[in-house]
Amino acid sequence: xxxxxxxxxxxxxxxxxxxxxxxxxxxxxxxxxxxxxxxxxxxxxxxxxxxxxxxxxxxxxxxxxxxxxxxxxxxxxxxxxxxxxxxxxxxxxxxxxxxxxxxxxxxxxxxxxxxxxxxxxxxxxxxxxxxxxxxxxxxxxxxxxxxxxxxxxxxxxxxxxxxxxxxxxxxxxxxxxxxxxxxxxxxxxxxxxxxxxxxxxxxxxxxxxxxxxxxxxxxxxxxxxxxxxxxxxxxxxxxxxxxxxxxxxxxxxxxxxxxxxxxxxxxxxxxxxxxxxxxxxxxxxxxxxxxx
Amino acid sequence: xxxxxxxxxxxxxxxxxxxxxxxxxxxxxxxxxxxxxxxxxxxxxxxxxxxxxxxxxxxxxxxxxxxxxxxxxxxxxxxxxxxxxxxxxxxxxxxxxxxxxxxxxxxxxxxxxxxxxxxxxxxxxxxxxxxxxxxxxxxxxxxxxxxxxxxxxxxxxxxxxxxxxxxxxxxxxxxxxxxxxxxxxxxxxxxxxxxxxxxxxxxxxxxxxxxxxxxxxxxxxxxxxxxxxxxxxxxxxxxxxxxxxxxxxxxxxxxxxxxxxxxxxxxxxxxxxxxxxxxxxxxxxxxxxxxx
Numbered sequence: 001x002x003x004x005x006x007x008x009x010x011x012x013x014x015x016x017x018x019x020x021x022x023x024x025x026x027x028x029x030x031x032x033x034x035x036x037x038x039x040x041x042x043x044x045x046x047x048x049x050x051x052x053x054x055x056x057x058x059x060x061x062x063x064x065x066x067x068x069x070x071x072x073x074x075x076x077x078x079x080x081x082x083x084x085x086x087x088x089x090x091x092x093x094x095x096x097x098x099x100x101x102x103x104x105x106x107x108x109x110x111x112x113x114x115x116x117x118x119x120x121x122x123x124x125x126x127x128x129x130x131x132x133x134x135x136x137x138x139x140x141x142x143x144x145x146x147x148x149x150x151x152x153x154x155x156x157x158x159x160x161x162x163x164x165x166x167x168x169x170x171x172x173x174x175x176x177x178x179x180x181x182x183x184x185x186x187x188x189x190x191x192x193x194x195x196x197x198x199x200x201x202x203x204x205x206x207x208x209x210x211x212x213x214x215x216x217x218x219x220x221x222x223x224x225x226x227x228x229x230x231x232x233x234x235x236x237x238x239x240x241x242x243x244x245x246x247x248x249x250x251x252x253x254x255x256x257x258x259x260x261x262x263x264x265x266x267x268x269x270x271x272x273x274x275x276x277x278x279x280x281x282x283x284x285x286x287x288x289x290x291x292x
Numbered sequence: 293x294x295x296x297x298x299x300x301x302x303x304x305x306x307x308x309x310x311x312x313x314x315x316x317x318x319x320x321x322x323x324x325x326x327x328x329x330x331x332x333x334x335x336x337x338x339x340x341x342x343x344x345x346x347x348x349x350x351x352x353x354x355x356x357x358x359x360x361x362x363x364x365x366x367x368x369x370x371x372x373x374x375x376x377x378x379x380x381x382x383x384x385x386x387x388x389x390x391x392x393x394x395x396x397x398x399x400x401x402x403x404x405x406x407x408x409x410x411x412x413x414x415x416x417x418x419x420x421x422x423x424x425x426x427x428x429x430x431x432x433x434x435x436x437x438x439x440x441x442x443x444x445x446x447x448x449x450x451x452x453x454x455x456x457x458x459x460x461x462x463x464x465x466x467x468x469x470x471x472x473x474x475x476x477x478x479x480x481x482x483x484x485x486x487x488x489x490x491x492x493x494x495x496x497x498x499x500x501x502x503x504x505x506x507x508x509x510x511x512x513x514x515x516x517x518x519x520x521x522x523x524x525x526x527x528x529x530x531x532x533x534x535x536x537x538x539x540x541x542x543x544x545x546x547x548x549x550x551x552x553x554x555x556x557x558x559x560x561x562x563x564x565x566x567x568x569x570x571x572x573x574x575x576x577x578x579x580x581x582x583x584x
Contacts (some may be wrong), residue, residue: 051434076564112526147509180537189497190510194517196553201489204542204549206575215579217439217484221520222580225486228513229576233569237562244557250496251554255547257496261488262543263348265536270369270529277525280491283498284521287507288514 004030010067012037012060012082013074014044016129017099019052021071024171026051027140036135039061043149047135057227061089069163072098077238081107089115095147095160097122101187103151103180103237106240112152118155122164124182126147126173127191133232144172150238151180158268193254195236196247199228296322296458302359304329304352304374305366306339308421309391313363313429314344316463320431328427329355339427352541355382361455364398366485367438369530371398375405382409387452389414391477393527395443395472396536402445410463414456417441417475419483425524436464443472455466480538485546487540 009025014036025031031089037060038044038051044056057063064086066072069281074083079100090096096117103123110121122147128146148168173255178186201222205214240247264273301317303310306328317323326346327353329334349355356362363493364374371392380530382388390411392398395415402413420438440460444453457467470478493514497506532539556565 017400020297043546069381094472096339112501127509128324129511129513141574144568146511147529150544186403186502186506186509188307188515189500190506192302193496194493194514195492196550197489198513199548199569200549200553200573201486202576202580203568206571206579207549208481210478211575214478214482215575217419217478218498218580219421221490221523222482222486223422223489224516224519226572226576227516227570228579231513231573233566233571234572236569237566240557240565241560242563244560248558249408250553251550251557253499254493254496255554257499257549258488258543258550262540262547265532265543266540267534270533273532274525276495277491277521277528278524279498280494280518281523283503283507285523287498287504287511288494288518 004170006031006068006167007027008033008067010035010037010063011071012063012070012072012079012136014038014053015073015133016048016137016142016244017126018071018073019135020140020142021053021073021099021126021167021171023138023140024143025167028170029151030170032168035063041057043135050135050138052135054139060086064094065087066091067094069167070094070096071074072096072100075232075235075238076102076106076242077101077234078111079109084215088113090120092120095120095122097124097164098183099124099126101125101239102242103149103183107151107153107180118153119157120160121153122156122160123153123180124164125151125187126168130231133235135203136183141172143168146173148173148175149178149183150175151183153193164208173189184243188243188250192251194238194245195228195231196240196251197254198226199236200262202226202229239292296455296462297321297547298360298459299437300325300327300359301331301349302327302355303345304355304362304364305370306330306335307365307425307429308429308434309418310363310365311339311344312366312432312434313365313391313418313459313463314433315430316435317459318343320462322459322462326482327355327359330357333370335427344427344429346429348353350436352378355384356381358383359386360390360543361459362386362390366393366394367524368392368398369526371401372405375401379409382406382412384412387412387455388413389416389456391418391530393415393417394476394534395482399443399445399472410445412452413445414448415443415445416456416474417443418460424522425527433464435460438465440467441470441475441476442467443470452549468534477538480535480542483529484539485533485542487523488532489519489546490518491528495517495520508552519563559582
């Protein structure tokens with residue numbers, strides 16, 4: 001891995017994701033100046049206080065002047081406006097990457113709004129995060145041992161991809177490549193669907209008249225199952241809408257599986273129900289326990 | 293709390309639940325002799341090795357002779373056979389309690405098979421557990437700070453209820469009372485439904501041709517959401533069948549909620565989707581974060 005030196009890093013959207021990227025690169029001494037761009041004064045002030053960023057501004061166009069690397073780390077729904085705003089101010093050598101959880105939509109936005117700068121654009125997705133958000137939640141080890149997916153375009157310059165790969169590797173991540181559609185299909189299943197499942201489970205209980213009593217009797221099982229229902233509603237709305245075709249396919253598979261389980265319960269078919277539960281337990285042990 | 297002294301405790305089903313109860317009472321020096329009853333030699337041998345029990349047998353009838361307290365901690369599906377087997381051997385002063393996750397069915401079994409011993413029968417449900425099972429998973433702090441529900445019958449002698457309450461309090465638990473139907477309705481929603489949701493989510497992914505690849509890309513969100521899909525299939529089959537009427541009601545509420553979410557996604561209705569996600573997040577914060 002070549003020594004990486006970024007003179008100016010611009011993080012647009014200084015939350016958990018963008019803030020942790022900045023902190024990790026600062027700790028690695030790979031960056032001189034971090035400029036944070038955000039909408040709310042309070043969050044930018046916190047980011048400055050905590051040393052996540054060195055300078056703050058509300059204006060992305062101003063921020064990207066002379067930048068080596070720009071990370072778009074705001075909710076995907078804000079991508080088109082931000083891209084439109086920064087495009088005229090990007091130098092030819094500036095590399096732009098993103099941290100969006102969906103890739104086909106981000107690429108479509110880039111083709112529309114960053115048309116002249118595609119050689120410097122590296123679509124990416126760090127597979128990490130917690131249910132917390134905001135600059136105060138950022139920490140430099142967020143990406144340690146985690147996967148980061150790169151989905152470079154045919155127009156992307158190899159040097160731009162190398163820069164982004166090096167930056168993520170310095171954060172401790174394992175960098176992989178996927179085609180954008182393959183990426184979106186995989187994450188519809190393993191990430192977007194579980195969020196929908198988790199939000200819906202909380203709402204199904206919360207709608208009941210005795211919701212307070214119900215939650216009072218809950219134990220670790222429910223708590224873990226709905227942990228990700230604490231995730232940012234804004235971000236997850238954008239993701240679900242952006243990836244809706246593939247998410248709806250995954251949701252259908254899941255609804256079919258629930259219907260299969262319901263039938264076994266309704267028939268009192270213990271043998272079939274046990275087969276379903278055993279299949280789930282063994283799949284989880286075989287595949288999931290290995291991952292972190 | 294009066295000083296509790298149990299000369300002979302019999303634990304039928306020496307797994308996580310029964311084993312942890314024995315270990316907690318041993319640590320509190322509240323029990324002289326623990327006799328474990330189980331089906332598999334390997335688990336009983338492990339329980340003896342680990343000091344969870346002092347004696348082991350396959351025969352519940354033999355075990356309960358002269359017992360002060362008998363804990364029925366095997367899967368609920370085995371209750372009728374075990375109750376039938378022990379009933380003729382129970383002394384009038386022996387107190388019998390259980391740890392079943394459903395209460396209406398256990399009570400119905402007791403009315404049929406322990407008809408002469410109902411004064412000594414205290415239906416109970418400790419709200420605890422992990423996805424692990426077996427005697428080797430038992431530990432004395434399992435019940436510390438957790439709720440234990442008692443659902444005594446009108447026939448249950450107050451002294452029997454007091455004994456069982458004291459024993460659970462010595463395990464560090466908070467003891468509460470609920471009517472059996474109320475209990476089953478609450479736990480259908482906050483425990484049985486989440487298990488069905490979690491098993492079904494794993495199966496929906498595991499059925500896909502690229503299941504291995506999918507799980508390889510999963511992160512903490514999926515892992516937490518499906519943690520309880522590692523739970524004992526045998527135990528959860530029994531629970532789902534025993535409580536099927538109330539579980540199916542909870543499952544219907546959940547399926548309605550999923551359908552509501554699906555509609556918002558399919559319509560691309562970001563405003564409605566965000567409202568749903570915000571409602572879930574705030575309900576989780578309001579009610580669930582407080583509990584442990």
